[in-house]
Amino acid sequence: MRGKGKQIIKRSVDICGAMIGLTLSSILFLIIPILIKLDSPGPVFYVQKRIGLNRRRKERRQDFLKVKKERRNSDRRRINLYGKPFSLYKFRTMRDGAEKKSGPIWASPNDPRVTKVGKILRATNIDELPQLFNILKGDMSLVGPRPERPSFVSEFVKRIPDYSERLTVKPGLTGKAQVNCGSDYSFEDVKNKLKYDLDYVRNGSLTTDLGIIAKTFWMMFNGRGDI
Template identity: 55%
Template sequence: MSLFRPLSITKSFNAYSFRWAIKRIIDVVGVFIGLILTVPFFIVIPILIKLDSPGPVFYRQERIGINRRRLNIKVQKEMGMADRRKKAGFGKPFMVIKFRTMHRYAEKTSGPVWAKKKDPRITRIGAFLRATRIDEIPQLFNVLKGDMSLVGPRPEREFFIRKLKNSIDNYEKRLLVKPGLTGLAQVEHKYDESEDDVRLKVKYDIDYIRNLKILMDFKIILKTVFVVLSAKGM
């Protein structure tokens, strides 16, 4: 039996469905609550990052979002994004924003690689931010913009999508929903360090997509709070 039933997922995640609309409302309300609660982080964390290492406070990187064409949904072509989406061929590219956790130009010589424990590229404050997942907080603005949801599979770079789509079953199916600020895979597993880690997390992502319920989103958000407080994200 297949791990993935595309018809049921497509039906559940039609962009005009009631469930999709409710999920978006929860996202917007959740973002405003989240921004209010995290105001202290936007004051303290930038200071700590600047004191710890030279470079910008925020880190921006292109990630691939939902592939609406796979759901037969009409998508308005945003100015400046249409050519990039056509080039990627997977989903809608967008710029994700995070608190910087690595030294400036960390991938200049290595190229795109997974971070590992005690990775020399990670700053001292960066290690703490990654362990608590606090580095992801600025993505509340990505959720508000509509590129992401509060809960869903994590957005990935095109480089890794091209690398993993042929070696990991159902990897591209993650693009059938909006990527999330947090997700089932994130609260059940650590950061990716190898392809085996990704393979396990994809199973969690597919399980989430197949069985999505609003109640599940709330449970994942609560688990995320536990991960933040316990610093078990790394």
């Protein structure tokens, strides 16, 4: 969805949708933290760096990250992030510190790191509700390609043609790839989903957004929560 007028409309829909979503789900924000705390030790929310909109469009975004070095003050090195990094919010579904040793790895359908409550939250996509705050902040939109972690983005841009084009729009809470393919568990899944993301980037509209949102709710209410 390009053009200043269309962007203003999309942003207005995002804000209204996020406010309505937070109002309707407010009781869940009271109940779920209690369930998470009773199920396993650790924080209620899981915060993770993701890569968002590349405001330079197809140009690669340069940023600086602090790199800690032994016996030295913090140094800085220039790396390519391909888009603006932001903190994505979720309800925690895995055991606290599950990725400290392994680092970023693919999720799996029967991931042993996921808690009992976490399995329910993931199956219903309720773990994604805190991203409504990301939408209000302007990091995300209701509809768009799902945001990925920096390490994965760097790998995908190098290995998959046109992958960087999906970063020319804001990432979304749901998207065309999600309602057509579900979650991705492998490199091939990412490649298969990209065609839907690129179609949205190139041809998306307000009508497209409303259709994707409607399909998302239909899938959730019909027990197809893997989106």
